[in-house]
Amino acid sequence: NAGVTQTPKFRVLKTGQSMTLLCAQDMNHEYMYWYRQDPGMGLRLIHYSVGEGTTAKGEVPDGYNVSRLKKQNFLLGLESAAPSQTSVYFCASSPDRINFYGYTFGSGTRLTVV
Amino acid sequence: AQTVTQSQPEMSVQEAETVTLSCTYDTSESDYYLFWYKQPPSRQMILVIRQEAYKQQNATENRFSVNFQKAAKSFSLKISDSQLGDAAMYFCASSNDYKLSFGAGTTVTVRA
Numbered sequence: 001n002a003g004v005t006q007t008p009k010f011r012v013l014k015t016g017q018s019m020t021l022l023c024a025q026d027m028n029h030e031y032m033y034w035y036r037q038d039p040g041m042g043l044r045l046i047h048y049s050v051g052e053g054t055t056a057k058g059e060v061p062d063g064y065n066v067s068r069l070k071k072q073n074f075l076l077g078l079e080s081a082a083p084s085q086t087s088v089y090f091c092a093s094s095p096d097r098i099n100f101y102g103y104t105f106g107s108g109t110r111l112t113v114v
Numbered sequence: 115a116q117t118v119t120q121s122q123p124e125m126s127v128q129e130a131e132t133v134t135l136s137c138t139y140d141t142s143e144s145d146y147y148l149f150w151y152k153q154p155p156s157r158q159m160i161l162v163i164r165q166e167a168y169k170q171q172n173a174t175e176n177r178f179s180v181n182f183q184k185a186a187k188s189f190s191l192k193i194s195d196s197q198l199g200d201a202a203m204y205f206c207a208s209s210n211d212y213k214l215s216f217g218a219g220t221t222v223t224v225r226a
Contacts, residue, residue, distance in 0.1 A: 031212055033213070035216075040123070040218055041218055042118070042120075042205060042216040042217050042218045042219055043205065043214075043216040044216075045213060045214075045215075048213060050212070058213070088157065090159065092159075094212060096212070097211060097212040100147045100209055100212060101164065102147070102149050102151075102161055102164060102207075102209075102214065103159075103214065105158070105159035107156075107157060107158055108157045108158075
């Protein structure tokens, strides 16, 4: 029972480099989300998707892009990493809005931009 | 954007005692859900308790219970008989349609 799997778990980037974070879920969930967690700020929504082929901006989308070509995968891209993007990134999923039971979370990716 | 406020950055409790974490939220939704999540040092986000806003009865999960005051938009978490394994950061969250907004978190330390 894998649930939500994030890769990689840790990464160090140099300023200006690009990378993609992969989120995969095996629960056939419609909705998927990317959050970043910073000290004293909780979790803030970057982008989300309400189904295959759809994406939408969240609270802090600048500097990030996303894609959801397959229902089970949600990719978060950083085109030109900046030190301000040093954070812990969480992917999450949920089946639908009806009787909302919250999210299933991945285990997070710690990203450091130097 | 919805706002969730946790006014206590840190709380300390003696083992076997009770601690209450505060949370207030701001929403224009009539149908919403409230949650408390626990994040231990492993970083994994674990659902502690869930409250449906249209239910007046406070949710309870074993040693965890909430005090839901809808008119005041308050949703506090009470941890009874605290255990060393309860040490973690706790996040309050409210739903806006199918998205969650989170508070800044409260770090709970349990003293042996």
